[in-house]
Amino acid sequence: MSPGGASSQALLSYLLRLGDTSLVLGQRLGEWIGHAPALEEDLGLANLALDLVGQARLLLTYAGEVEGKGRSEDALAFCRDAPQFMNLTLAEQPNGDFAHTIARQVLLDAWQLELYEGLSKSSDPRLAAIAAKALKESRYHFRFSSGWLIRLGDGTEESHGRAQDAVNNLWRFTDELFTADEVDEQMAAAGVAPKLDELQPRWAAHVSGLLREATLEQPASARYPWHGKRGVHSEHLGHMLTEMQHLQRTYPGAQW
Amino acid sequence: MVTQATAAREGAVWRVLESVMDPEIPVLSIVELGIVRYAHWTPDRRLHVGLTPTYSGCPATEVIQRSVREALDSAGYDDALLEEVLSPPWTSEWLTESGKRKLESFGIAPPTKAVASPRHLFGAPLIRCPRCGSNNTERVSEFGSTPCKAHYRCLACLEPFDYFKCI
Numbered sequence: 001m002s003p004g005g006a007s008s009q010a011l012l013s014y015l016l017r018l019g020d021t022s023l024v025l026g027q028r029l030g031e032w033i034g035h036a037p038a039l040e041e042d043l044g045l046a047n048l049a050l051d052l053v054g055q056a057r058l059l060l061t062y063a064g065e066v067e068g069k070g071r072s073e074d075a076l077a078f079c080r081d082a083p084q085f086m087n088l089t090l091a092e093q094p095n096g097d098f099a100h101t102i103a104r105q106v107l108l109d110a111w112q113l114e115l116y117e118g119l120s121k122s123s124d125p126r127l128a129a130i131a132a133k134a135l136k137e138s139r140y141h142f143r144f145s146s147g148w149l150i151r152l153g154d155g156t157e158e159s160h161g162r163a164q165d166a167v168n169n170l171w172r173f174t175d176e177l178f179t180a181d182e183v184d185e186q187m188a189a190a191g192v193a194p195k196l197d198e199l200q201p202r203w204a205a206h207v208s209g210l211l212r213e214a215t216l217e218q219p220a221s222a223r224y225p226w227h228g229k230r231g232v233h234s235e236h237l238g239h240m241l242t243e244m245q246h247l248q249r250t251y252p253g254a255q256w
Numbered sequence: 257m258v259t260q261a262t263a264a265r266e267g268a269v270w271r272v273l274e275s276v277m278d279p280e281i282p283v284l285s286i287v288e289l290g291i292v293r294y295a296h297w298t299p300d301r302r303l304h305v306g307l308t309p310t311y312s313g314c315p316a317t318e319v320i321q322r323s324v325r326e327a328l329d330s331a332g333y334d335d336a337l338l339e340e341v342l343s344p345p346w347t348s349e350w351l352t353e354s355g356k357r358k359l360e361s362f363g364i365a366p367p368t369k370a371v372a373s374p375r376h377l378f379g380a381p382l383i384r385c386p387r388c389g390s391n392n393t394e395r396v397s398e399f400g401s402t403p404c405k406a407h408y409r410c411l412a413c414l415e416p417f418d419y420f421k422c423i
Binding site for chain 1: 309311312313314315342343344345346347396397398399400401403407421423
């Protein structure tokens with residue numbers, strides 16, 4: 001049992017959700033390396049990816065210990081198939097154009113900011129320590145992504161149109177960020193995680209203000225039945241994993 | 257209570273740790289970087305050394321752990337336990353004063369606390385060029401060659417330089 005009486009099964013699911021979301025988003029950002037619009041943005045996106053993969057390592061290592069079956073961070077990252085990944089569906093959406101990548105990043109950075117802030121006061125000391133560290137990084141990420149969203153939205157007709165398209169396309173995945181299921185409820189009841197319905201208004205205020213500043217319209221809320229955090233994914237995750245896991249699938253157990 | 261003998265014993269370990277340099281910024285020891293959190297013997301008579309990473313994903317972390325292990329082994333502390341410490345998280349304020357001076361002479365602007373100045377209109381800190389000392393600099397990118405650095409340019413001497421980020 002973890003602090004506050006949540007079951008270790010629920011804690012394991014919760015850690016996989018956080019760790020997989022960071023890992024999948026980090027992998028997506030890594031796809032930009034060598035392709036970003038300018039060298040500075042190439043470095044910026046790679047740095048974000050590095051922080052996210054670092055967070056994923058800490059979270060997945062902890063998940064492996066909670067599971068107690070001897071699975072390492074690498075075993076969890078490279079030897080699970082899409083239905084065993086518990087990341088948010090938004091994180092796995094393809095990079096699209098630069099505006100899509102930035103919009104996805106803003107929505108998830110704002111979510112991580114609120115979430116890590118809450119988790120840094122977690123009743124689980126190890127999770128609190130990971131979150132306090134990650135929070136500092138998320139602040140930096142949000143500065144980067146929100147700065148770009150404003151520049152694109154309040155930029156040229158072309159960049160404005162693309163930024164608006166990106167926000168419109170990705171908005172339907174944001175409902176999942178705050179839809180609590182029994183895992184989220186157990187974690188909140190045990191004081192391990194903040195309540196999602198308390199995070200939502202803060203996230204929404206942050207994002208709405210930013211969209212206004214970027215002269216972008218906020219899409220109407222649409223409830224969509226995405227369940228990435230329960231292992232039910234969009235078609236994109238499987239394709240991403242085939243590339244990410246190629247080496248371990250071809251040469252199982254290979255090491256540097 | 258820390259006895260003189262204990263202090264001397266621990267001081268010797270710190271001197272060993274001061275010989276371990278950061279692999280990305282080779283003029284800076286890991287002690288000056290502020291990532292060694294403790295070095296002490298516990299009642300089980302084992303030496304415990306606590307290291308904290310600068311950033312969650314910093315690839316130098318593992319290289320540093322290996323260098324610390326080698327340095328301790330060759331100084332005769334081969335049963336030392338290396339521990340990863342995440343809390344409290346590392347902050348650039350833990351960089352020592354000598355560390356900041358070495359950074360600047362190496363060509364990396366050290367982290368600064370926000371200073372009130374007319375250039376602060378947009379909340380950007382005032383960064384001094386480590387080459388010519390001018391404050392007339394601008395940020396090129398929030399991110400640079402390693403997670404701990406941002407990329408700047410001096411408008412006086414026109415040289416690009418790295419700035420060690422405040423975090």
